[in-house]
Amino acid sequence: MIEPILILQMIEAIPIQLMIIFAGLLATVSFIGLNAILLVYLERKVAGFIHRRPGPYEVGPHGILQPFADGLKLVGKQIFTPTGADSFLYWLAPMISMAPALVCFLVIPFGPHLQIFNTNVGMVLILAFTGINVLALCIAGWTSQNKYSLLGAARDISQSVAYEIPLLLSILPIIFMTGTFNLFDIAMKQGSWPWQWFIVYQPLAFIIFFICALAETNRAPFDLPEAESELTAGFHTEYSGMGFALFFLSEYAYMVIAACVTAVLFLGGFHGPGVSGWWWFLAKVYILLLIMIWIRWTFPRVRFDQLLNICWKWLIPLAVINLLVTLLVIAL
Amino acid sequence: MNLDLRLDTSGDFYAQKFQPTKRDDTLILNMGPQHPSTHGVLRILLEIDGEYIVRAEPVLGYIHRMHEKMAEVMSYPQYLPNPARTDYLHALAWGWAHVGAVERIMGIEVPERAEYIRVITCELNRINSHLLWWGAYLLDLGAFTPIMYSFDDREIIMDIMQRITGSRLTYCYYRFGGVSDDIDDRFVNETREQCARMKERFKMYKDLVTDNFILRKRVEEIGEISVQTCRKYGATGPVLRGSGQAYDVRRAEPYSVYDRFDFNIPAYDTCDAMGRYMVRMDEMQESIKIIEQALDSLPQGDFIHPKAPKRAKPPAGDVYFAVEGARGKIGMHLVSDGGKSAYRLKLRAPGFSNLSLFAEVSQGTLISDAVSILGSLDLVIPEIDR
Numbered sequence: 001m002i003e004p005i006l007i008l009q010m011i012e013a014i015p016i017q018l019m020i021i022f023a024g025l026l027a028t029v030s031f032i033g034l035n036a037i038l039l040v041y042l043e044r045k046v047a048g049f050i051h052r053r054p055g056p057y058e059v060g061p062h063g064i065l066q067p068f069a070d071g072l073k074l075v076g077k078q079i080f081t082p083t084g085a086d087s088f089l090y091w092l093a094p095m096i097s098m099a100p101a102l103v104c105f106l107v108i109p110f111g112p113h114l115q116i117f118n119t120n121v122g123m124v125l126i127l128a129f130t131g132i133n134v135l136a137l138c139i140a141g142w143t144s145q146n147k148y149s150l151l152g153a154a155r156d157i158s159q160s161v162a163y164e165i166p167l168l169l170s171i172l173p174i175i176f177m178t179g180t181f182n183l184f185d186i187a188m189k190q191g192s193w194p195w196q197w198f199i200v201y202q203p204l205a206f207i208i209f210f211i212c213a214l215a216e217t218n219r220a221p222f223d224l225p226e227a228e229s230e231l232t233a234g235f236h237t238e239y240s241g242m243g244f245a246l247f248f249l250s251e252y253a254y255m256v257i258a259a260c261v262t263a264v265l266f267l268g269g270f271h272g273p274g275v276s277g278w279w280w281f282l283a284k285v286y287i288l289l290l291i292m293i294w295i296r297w298t299f300p301r302v303r304f305d306q307l308l309n310i311c312w313k314w315l316i317p318l319a320v321i322n323l324l325v326t327l328l329v330i331a332l
Numbered sequence: 333m334n335l336d337l338r339l340d341t342s343g344d345f346y347a348q349k350f351q352p353t354k355r356d357d358t359l360i361l362n363m364g365p366q367h368p369s370t371h372g373v374l375r376i377l378l379e380i381d382g383e384y385i386v387r388a389e390p391v392l393g394y395i396h397r398m399h400e401k402m403a404e405v406m407s408y409p410q411y412l413p414n415p416a417r418t419d420y421l422h423a424l425a426w427g428w429a430h431v432g433a434v435e436r437i438m439g440i441e442v443p444e445r446a447e448y449i450r451v452i453t454c455e456l457n458r459i460n461s462h463l464l465w466w467g468a469y470l471l472d473l474g475a476f477t478p479i480m481y482s483f484d485d486r487e488i489i490m491d492i493m494q495r496i497t498g499s500r501l502t503y504c505y506y507r508f509g510g511v512s513d514d515i516d517d518r519f520v521n522e523t524r525e526q527c528a529r530m531k532e533r534f535k536m537y538k539d540l541v542t543d544n545f546i547l548r549k550r551v552e553e554i555g556e557i558s559v560q561t562c563r564k565y566g567a568t569g570p571v572l573r574g575s576g577q578a579y580d581v582r583r584a585e586p587y588s589v590y591d592r593f594d595f596n597i598p599a600y601d602t603c604d605a606m607g608r609y610m611v612r613m614d615e616m617q618e619s620i621k622i623i624e625q626a627l628d629s630l631p632q633g634d635f636i637h638p639k640a641p642k643r644a645k646p647p648a649g650d651v652y653f654a655v656e657g658a659r660g661k662i663g664m665h666l667v668s669d670g671g672k673s674a675y676r677l678k679l680r681a682p683g684f685s686n687l688s689l690f691a692e693v694s695q696g697t698l699i700s701d702a703v704s705i706l707g708s709l710d711l712v713i714p715e716i717d718r
Contacts, residue, residue: 051480147361151383151699220474221546227474230703232368300546301474303700304383 021106024116028105036252040067043293050297077241082145085238090143094239094246097136100129101253108260109184111270111278122183123171126261127164130216130254134160137225140247141235152234155304156225159215162311167212169319170205173326174198174265183261187269192276197268204322206266208315210288213258215307217251220296224304259288346391350377358386361699365394369472369703372713374687378702385702388694390687396717403677408434408644411673413504418679419715421461423503424454425657426715431506432587433653433666433677437646438508445633446510447589452523452626453493453505454655455619459530460489461658462612462619465710469609470541472707473550478541485526485533492522509640520627527620534617542613551605555693555705558603565692566685569660570615571709574608576601581656593625605708612710645672659683659710683709683716 041056044066048055056063081087107122109115119125134157141153175181177198178189190197199206215222226234236247263269263284272280302310350360364375373394379387399418403411415430416423428450435442442450463486467479490500496519497505497512505511541547562572572579578599582590598614600607648670654663660682669675686709694702 047476050477052484053480147359151361155383223474227700230369230700297477298540299475300470300544300550301700302546303550303698305698306549 021117024106025102027116028102031105032101032249032253032256035256036249037067037071039252039255039289040070042289046290046293047297050294071245074241074245079243080238080240082238084145086143089139091243093136093140093143094243094250095136096139097133097250098246098253100132101250101257103129104257105260107183108257109187109264109269110281112276114270114278115184118182118184120180120182120185123175123181123186123261126183126257127168127171130257131160131164133250133254136250137235140239141225144235144238146238148231148233149235149237152225152227152231152237155227155231156218156235159218159222159224159304159307162308163212163215163315166208166311166315166319167216169316169323170208170212171265172323173202173205176323176326176330177201183264183269187264187271190268190271192268192271192273194268194273197266197271199266202266202322202326204318206262208319208322209265210262211310211315213262214292214295215311217254217258217292219251219255219292221299221302222307223296223301224307227301255289255292256285259285259292262288346375346377346389350379350387350389355381355386357381364391369706370713371468371707371711374711374713374716376690376702376706378699380699383698383700385694385697385699388691388702390690392687392713392717394717395714397714399718400677400679403674405673407672408508408646408674409642411677412507413502415679416502416504417714418681418718419657419659419662419683419712420502421464421712422457422658423501424450424457424505425655425662427504427506428454428588429653429655429657429662429664431508432655433651433664434508434644434646436653437649437651437666437668438641438644440509440640441637442510442588443634443637444589444631445514446635446637448626448630449511449515449635450506451589451593452515452623452630453497453503453511455623455626456489456493456523457503458658459616459619460486462616463489465612465658466537466541469707469710470547472703473547475541475547478537481533481537481540485530488526488529492519492526495519507636507640508644510634510636512636514635520630523623524627527624530616530620534613537613542609548606550700550704551609551708552602554605554701555697555708556603557689557693561689561692565689567660567689568682568685569657569710570608570611571660571686571689573597573599573611574605574708575603576607581654581661585654587653587655589626590622592629593622595622595625605704608708608710643672645670654680657682659712659715660686679718681715681718683711683713687711687716 041064045055056066059065059069081090104126106117107115107119107125137156138153141149141156174186178186180186218225226236236244239247263281267284270276270278270281347362358379358381361378361380362375363378364370365373370376375391375394377389377391378385399414402414411430412427415426419426463482467482470478493503494500496515497503557567557571557575559575559577562575562577568579576599578597580597583597595618598611598618600610646668648668650665650667652663652665654661661680662682663680665678665680666674667676690706690709694705697705
């Protein structure tokens with residue numbers, strides 16, 4: 001029998017930082033889960049609204065329990081590995097896709113006192129960890145033993161690698177203006193009112209960043225790695241049950257991350273008219289998510305070479321010009 | 333991935349036939365018969381270099397249902413519902429080709445009112461077919477919403493047709509010497525309302541989809557089919573008209589009362605997928621023009637010839653009757669030996685000819701473009717396989 005005092009001492013021996021990160025990860029997981037539930041419902045309802053149909057309506061009042069029904073269905077599905085697939089790598093891929101998304105939420109400042117881990121390399125951390133997702137999709141496509149998956153993975157790699165460049169180039173002006181990679185400090189440098197936000201100073205960077213974020217998260221009209229009319233379902237063609245669900249979850253998680261980063265960099269983070277706080281942050285994030293959903297259900301898909309042309313011929317030169325002009329203004 | 337799978341010769345007959353290749357850096361991709369953008373059970377074998385198509389070969393026969401043989405076994409009235417099952421999207425045109433052929437060989441006279449009813453219903457069906465093509469084509473291009481809007485319109489037309497014909501998709505409405513049931517005032521009024529509504533909807537379709545920048549990039553200068561290629565493969569319908577030749581059976585060899593109506597034959601000489609897209613969008617408006625004219629001048633009289641034979645027994649001989657379907661020229665070559673059923677009935681499916689040029693046109697294009705070209709041909713696989 002261990003004395004209660006001893007247990008307390010043992011707990012005290014754990015570094016406080018570690019405990020905060022552990023609690024933060026737990027909070028992050030629940031945040032992602034809640035967001036996914038909400039987003040699944042939101043996406044289907046908004047799609048229904050755009051299509052002029054009610055959307056989910058049967059499960060619960062106004063279909064409110066639909067995400068839970070979806071989740072239960074996915075959990076109940078058979079876990080299936082295709083013949084000839086490397087089952088270790090095959091099942092590793094969805095986990096690799098999901099894990100970095102958890103880390104990214106640690107550094108996002110949700111409110112003035114609501115940030116799990118304040119670090120001065122927050123932006124770099126997010127860029128680095130979101131980049132790992134490419135690896136997951138690559139492994140998933142490669143080990144699925146399916147030619148459609150392989151094509152989807154090949155598309156994803158060239159798409160993600162190409163779009164990381166303008167993404168970075170559109171963030172840099174903000175970094176130079178604020179002189180920090182710390183997301184909390186970047187948010188603090190912006191005021192309460194919309195004209196004090198960086199979107200006013202950097203409208204071009206905002207547009208480029210948002211387009212790149214759509215492409216990086218494989219959202220329509222840039223959903224080429226999973227173009228269902230061309231490649232059936234792209235890299236996740238062969239995944240069933242929770243394997244597919246993890247890819248699905250991580251797609252939504254990356255969407256939320258993209259919206260969060262956009263809100264922090266360009267829309268003043270948790271600042272807003274009246275009392276600043278996490279409510280403003282969440283409102284901004286959800287408006288951005290709604291715009292993403294709206295775009296998805298409105299536009300056709302672009303072609304693969306057009307996608308790369310947009311990146312190399314338009315976004316990168318424009319981002320470079322924007323960066324140079326910003327630097328010139330700062331220097332003067 | 334085990335790339336040696338490419339050299340695996342244990343595929344089926346077609347895959348094995350397709351295997352020999354001079355290059356060793358290509359991938360053979362089996363697209364279909366279960367693929368979202370082949371619309372049914374079309375199977376296409378592709379040899380691809382990266383995403384570029386080196387070779388394409390359509391494989392048919394997955395939904396072959398022996399409609400031609402059935403004509404030889406069943407009596408003429410028994411065969412009446414069959415043509416609607418070949419091309420379920422423009423069922424009435426197929427039914428018309430069948431009854432038209434029998435009427436021509438037997439010399440049955442069709443009352444004027446019945447001809448007008450046939451024109452109205454057939455054109456409504458054509459609009460329905462083009463609307464479904466429009467939605468499905470955009471689905472192929474990755475836009476999900478248009479199909480919902482087009483089904484909204486289709487639903488109304490189907491409701492109108494259901495009251496008169498008794499079915500919603502595979503209509504069996506035409507009889508030898510007329511139609512099975514008369515239309516009433518409610519049908520006329522509802523059709524007029526729908527025509528007025530469609531005109532508004534076309535404006536919205538144009539704003540939402542046709543003028544969309546991404547769509548134009550996906551269809552313009554994609555899948556160029558010259559008139560020579562069309563002639564070589566016998567392509568007709570919107571595919572031929574999208575290549576600049578204004579050939580339409582309704583105008584070229586007028587049947588029924590089509591020569592009394594004022595309508596244009598839209599043709600675009602851009603030869604690309606956009607041309608075919610625009611032809612179909614314009615055709616829907618022309619169909620509405622025809623319907624409105626027919627409703628205005630709808631004569632009174634019988635809806636079926638009073639002395640039309642219940643059991644058709646045509647004299648020995650052969651006859652060819654062609655109508656303009658939503659996909660092109662539908663032809664029926666009927667050979668009769670004087671018996672209760674046809675000696676031979678040859679169905680000319682426009683989709684078959686339209687598909688056959690795909691192998692040539694798709695060479696050197698991207699997979700995405702191939703999907704776009706395939707969609708722009710407006711294929712209905714049951715019609716191709718018959």
